[in-house]
Structures are given as C-alpha cells and as structure tokens.
Amino acid sequence: MSEAVIRIAELKNQFGSQVVHDQLDLQVKRGEILGVVGGSGTGKSVLMRAILGLRPAQGGTIEVLGETVTSGVEPTRLRKRTGVLFQDGALFSSLSVLENVEVPLKEHYPELPPALRRDLAELKIRLVGLAAAAGTKMPAELSGGMRKRVGLARALAIDPELLFLDEPTAGLDPIGAAAFDDLLKTLQQALGLTVFLITHDLDTLYGICDRVAVIGQGRILTAGTLREVERFDDDWVRDYFHGPRARAARDATAQGGH
Amino acid sequence: MGSTEKMIKAASAGRDVRLAGDWTIANAARLSREVAGAPSDCTGIDATDIDMLDSAGALLLLNLASRSNLGPDRIALRTEHRDLFEAIARAAESEHAPEPERRWIGVRALEGIGAACNALWRNGIRLVGFLGLSLLTLFATLLRPRRWRLTSTVHHMQQSGLDALPLVSLLSFLIGAVVAFLGATVLRDFGAELFVVDLTTYAFLREFGVLLTAILLAGRTASAFTAQIGTMQSREEVDAIRTLGQDPIELLVLPRLIALVIMLPLLSVVATLAGLLGGLVVATLSLGIPVEMYINRVHETATLSHYLTGLSKAPVFALVIALIGCLEGFKVTGTAQSVGERTTSAVVQSISLVIIIDALAAVFFMEMGW
Structure with a gap:
C-alpha cells in the first residue's frame, strides 16, 4: 500500500509574474483516495493539470506511475493508465454518450472487436448508475449530474490505475452528491483505483477520502489523515475543518459509520 | 504468461473449464476470440488461476458463463477478484439498451425534407411575430422619451455604422472599379467607352450602393447581434433582465434596430460615392475619359428618382438584418455550440433575405417604370 504512484518534488508553477506553486512536494500512494482541498485560487486545478502534463511546470519534477511528466515529452504510456474527470464532464458535444465512452477504447485498444467495445462502454455506463438507454443521448440533453457520471464512465473506460477527479460533486444536489460519493468508493474498492480528488465538499472528504492534502501559500500546507490534518495549526485549516459545516459532516460520518 | 498459451483451458465436454493468465483489457481482443470458440456445455468455471482481472475481463468471464447458461455463482474466483466481479455482474444484469431503429433511407430523406x-x-x-413585437414596443416607447435608450443606441451606431465605414468604402470602391472594367471590355468593341459612366452610375445608385452595404452589414452586424444576445441568453442575463421588470425587446432589440435603420442608409450613401470614385479611377486611368467629362456624364445620368428607388430599400434591409440578428440571439439555448449555430444561421438568413428582397424590388421598380 505504501508505494507512491505520484511523486511531486519542488514543483514550481507560475503565470507571468504570479507564482502559483513554489517548492510544492506531494506523494500519492497506491490504492488510496487523496482529497486535495484549498481556498479558491490556490491552484488546485493547476496542480492537476501539471500532473497530467497539460501545462509545463516552471521547475521541479513530477513522476506518475514511474514516468516523468515534467521532461517535456508527451507522456503517451501514461494516457493508457490514467482517467480524468473534468469539472463539467468535458464530454465531446458532437458524439453520443456511448460514443464518448468508446473514444478511449478506440484510441488505446483499436484491436477490440466492435461488439465487445460496445458492450464494455455500455457496461461502464451502467456501472456509473445510468440506464443503458442513456447511451443514445447527446451530451447537450443531459443534466449536470448525468454529464459527470458519463464523464466518469469515460474516465473508467480503459480500467485506469489512476483516476483524477476535479470537483466531482460540485453543482450536484446533496442526494446526488452522496450517491456519487458512494459510487466512487464502491468503484475504487472494486477496481483497486488510486484517486486524486480535488474537492470543496466536506461530506466527500469525510465520507470517502483516506488522506487529505491542504494546499495554500503555494505549497502543500499539510497532508495526512483527517485526524492529523484537523489538528494542523493554520488559520485557514482551522476555519475549514472546525466550522459548522465540517462539524455537521463529521457527525454525519460518525453516525453513518462509513 | 506465455503469449501462445491458451487462456481458456477447455477440458473435455461436460466438465469444468479452467482459466489462466491476465484477464485484462490488454488481452481482451484475444480473450473474446477464445470465448467465442469455447465449449457451450461446461458445468462450471474455475477462475482461480487468473492472475489479474479487470472489468473487461470480468465482462468476458460473464460472457463465457452465459454461453453454458451458468449463473455467476458457478464461477470460482480468488477472493481478491470477488468484489470487482460482483460489481460488474450487478451492472451487467440490468437491461441492455434497445437497438436504434433503422429505417429505409428514402423514408429518412422524405422525413428530412418535411422537417426542413x-x-x-x-x-x-x-x-413576422418578432417584427410585430418589436414595432409594437417601438411605438409604445416612441412617445415616452424617458424610456429611450440613447447611450445604447449611439453605442451601436458607432459599432455597426461608423466602425464599418472603412470596410464598406474600400469594398465599394473596388467593386466600382471592377464594374467599370467589366463594362469597358464589352463597350470598347462598340466604341462606346463613355457609357461605362452610365453603367457605373446606374449600378451604384439603383442597386450596388445599398446591396453591398447590406450584405456587408449582414455578415458583420447580424452575426455580432446574435453573438451578443446569444451569450447573454445562455448566461441567463436575458431572464435576469425580465425578472428585474425590464423588457428585453426595449433594452436589447430597439437600440440595435434603430441604430441600424439610421446607419445603413448613411453607409450606403458613402458606398455609392466610393463606387462612383472607383469607376472614375478606372475611367480616367485606363479608358482615357477626363475627370470633368466623367462628372458631367454622371450629372446627366443620375436622377433623383433613380437614387430614391435605390435608397428606399436601405431601411428595409436594416430592419431585416437587425431583426434576424436579434431573433437568432434569443433562440440560443444554453451551450456555446448553440451560439455558434445561431450566428451562422443569422448570417445565412439575413444575406439570403437581403438578396431575395432586392431581386423582388428590382422587378417591382422595373414594372412600375420608376
């Protein structure tokens, strides 16, 4: 369990003269769900984009599944082993739901027979809790929650080892968010996924995250289990984890027995 | 695992099948071939020798089981694979999607024509409804100067009128020159080069001055109106205007409509002058007609009635362009894609309608002898 699948060392990111990250270190261990929290504008999404190699870092190294992302070479092998859910699903608007889920299968496993590919895509759509009939719909016809589920199905299509989620429960109603959390936990346990999860949602943090990393002032302020992070001495962390919402989420988790 | 080794080790018929190797998506194509060739009368599946299993492998395992009508409980698995397999089996149990309905292509083509x-x-x-609504709102606000949106109107007059001035004059100048050249090549054979002036004057006073301006503004301004209002519509700004007790027609449509109705005739005056200037340049430089003679000839040819028949179309074109631009903007639904679609539609519609109206007007004026 202790093997690190993501290693970030001394990462530096900046836009023009504005430094977003400086000397940022973080490790994500195999098989865990790591929740990344931080105030608005602290660079959570920038960190995810840097790990995925979507934006070049200005310094430091990032290693994902043994492959260096920061070398400037497109990490092609990595694309076959990671899945990403962007904030609004980022579904291809010209393709139907089923075709969207089939895209990574076609790209990475072109040798699959079409019937099996279709079955696999359909299985993923049902796995994320949608009716198989949703496959013929176009993304524009879906609600926000459904778009996220389809995005998750697409991210899971090729059975990745590593899953990146950018605010998966933002914009969902509390019932939908709780269902999404349950789904994520079930899938993570069943498929043995490692999950890098950016969130603002305290219920998600308390409900499903194994470890939490707090990002602020350009670096990781603290990373550890919720118990450890709650005790960390910082104004933002204290306000975040000891406000009324955090208390409610903690109580709910204690009662629910997650 | 040896790549030549079979992953389904079929014992003789009527017995348990033993599986081995990695049942993962990387081997899925091969596995699906082996599953298709597996016996369909086995009594159980022993999957405990499988090293790695993922959801693709689990799906194939289920397919293999269903060939022999075995339930998922007849598959022996390692404990670490059990959670995954059960999750996949549960998901696979639910209903399959219905096949999309296939119909004969002729029927679909007919359906498409009908829908279009x-x-x-x-x-x-x-x-037409939108035209009525806009005119109604216009008359309702006409007598109440407090509700006039002067700043907005002037802003749009600048954006769609003044800023288009260099483009409209340059293109009209060039078309004027082209018309003169075209006339010269034909008329030179008859030794009637001087009639190039008549041609250019007629063309620009009656048709081209207004038509060119309208086509340019249909491309430039109708698309801008659609994009502006469409973006507001998709961000629920139009709904916000309504909930604040204001009228989107009065606030968004009237300033644009009035600005264009004022500016398009003015621009077409400039376009006419630029076109005549283009003709003048060709006539003097290439045909040897002196400037004075050109101007005198224009004076003889140009009558007020010619010009008024041309100019009378300008407000109509302005109305068409502004209305289509705004209406398409209001038709936007949510997505950014929709803004693009409606913008294209606005340009296509307004240019087509401008040309259709112009053609009808030309026939009408000809028959009336104006």
Missing part, C-alpha cells in the same frame, strides 16, 4: 419545410414555415411565422 416545417422549420422554414415556423421560422417565417416567428420572424
């Missing part, structure tokens, strides 16, 4: 005609008809009705 229907859409055209409804679009026409909607445009």
